[in-house]
Amino acid sequence: GQQVMQIPQYQHVQEGEDFTTYCNSSTTLSNIQWYKQRPGGHPVFLIQLVKSGEVKKQKRLTFQFGEAKKNSSLHITATQTTDVGTYFCARLNYGGSQGNLIFGKGTKLSVKP
Amino acid sequence: DGGITQSPKYLFRKEGQNVTLSCEQNLNHDAMYWYRQDPGQGLRLIYYSQIVNDFQKGDIAEGYSVSREKKESFPLTVTSAQKNPTAFYLCASTRGGTGGRQPQHFGDGTRLSIL
Numbered sequence: 001g002q003q004v005m006q007i008p009q010y011q012h013v014q015e016g017e018d019f020t021t022y023c024n025s026s027t028t029l030s031n032i033q034w035y036k037q038r039p040g041g042h043p044v045f046l047i048q049l050v051k052s053g054e055v056k057k058q059k060r061l062t063f064q065f066g067e068a069k070k071n072s073s074l075h076i077t078a079t080q081t082t083d084v085g086t087y088f089c090a091r092l093n094y095g096g097s098q099g100n101l102i103f104g105k106g107t108k109l110s111v112k113p
Numbered sequence: 114d115g116g117i118t119q120s121p122k123y124l125f126r127k128e129g130q131n132v133t134l135s136c137e138q139n140l141n142h143d144a145m146y147w148y149r150q151d152p153g154q155g156l157r158l159i160y161y162s163q164i165v166n167d168f169q170k171g172d173i174a175e176g177y178s179v180s181r182e183k184k185e186s187f188p189l190t191v192t193s194a195q196k197n198p199t200a201f202y203l204c205a206s207t208r209g210g211t212g213g214r215q216p217q218h219f220g221d222g223t224r225l226s227i228l
Contacts, residue, residue, distance in 0.1 A: 009153070031214060042203055043156070045216035088155060092213030100146065100171065101213050105155040 002027065004091050006104035014112050019076040021107035023089035030092050032065060032072040033101065038085040046074075079111050116140065119204050119220035125228050126191070126198060134189045134223045136204035145187035146205040146217065149173060156203065162187055191225065199227050 005024045013019050023032060031050045035043040047056055049065035049072060056063045060083075062075040076083055086108045090101040117138045126132045136145065144163045148156040158171030162181040176195025181187055191198045202223045207215035 033216070035217075042219040042222050043205075043217070045218070048214075048216065090156075100158055100161050101217065102158075103148075103156040105153065 002091065002093060002102050004032075004089055004102060004104040006087075006089060006107050008107055009105065010108050010110075012110045012112065013079050015081060016078050019079050019083070019109055021074050021087050021089075021109075023072045023074075023104055025070050025091060027070070029065075029069045029072075030094075033090045034063060034072075034074055035088045035090065035103075036085050037088065037106070041085075043088060076109075079109070081111050081113055084109060084111050117204055117206055117218055117220035119202075119223050121223060122221065124223055124225045126225060127228050129193045131190055131192050132198075132225065134191065134202055134204075134225070136187045136189065136220060137185055138187075138204075138206045138218075138220075139185060140206060140208070140218060141184070142206035142208050142218070143184070144207045144209065144215075145181070146207075147171075147177070147179065147187070147189045148203045148205065150201040150203060150222075159189065159202075198225055200225060 007022050033048045034046040037043045047063050052069050053067045054065040060077045064073045086106040088103050088106045090103045093100045093102050120135045146161040147159040150156050157173050159177050160179040162168035165184050168179050168181050178190045204220045205217040209215050
């Protein structure tokens with residue numbers, strides 16, 4: 001189907017360690033979006049990837065789109081306590097008018113100081 | 114500042130009651146969305162609207178209703194037919210109608226609980 005699988009569901013790291021979350025699809029993706037939701041907050045858009053093999057960086061965050069456009073990853077270098085939250089990937093819904101996204105279940109990151 | 118305003122922040126419902134959650138945006142966005150978030154479930158789409166006076170069902174529309182009479186407003190009614198309404202409800206908007214290719218902007222959400 002059109003679902004996206006995110007792994008791991010939870011990740012606990014020591015501050016300063018790296019963190020990676022993966023988003024996988026059984027079908028080819030036209031694009032992938034990433035969002036961050038802080039505890040008690042709302043999702044905030046981070047980035048969109050559209051090209052095969054694309055790599056984008058935002059300070060300590062590195063986003064990749066697989067060559068086959070079936071998977072994506074978000075890597076955080078040297079985590080900080082401000083990175084705590086749940087990271088969601090989301091794909092375009094091919095059904096209907098393509099007017100909406102399908103979200104993964106997210107990876108919840110906790111960072112121990 | 115432009116943004117999305119959801120109200121109330123917390124809402125309590127008695128069994129058998131309908132309740133309406135408000136969502137207003139001043140971003141001049143065309144499309145608006147309602148999501149339900151349960152712990153460990155991610156975001157599930159309830160309804161969305163790409164243009165005024167038109168809306169489509171999402172994956173979990175049963176027990177919910179919406180209207181889109183104005184571009185700025187997209188209220189969600191949780192009816193008594195929704196048997197498990199306790200959840201965090203998020204409203205979002207996108208600039209264009211093809212919301213799957215645009216960044217979604219979210220409101221702060223409404224937490225609905227059953228008394």
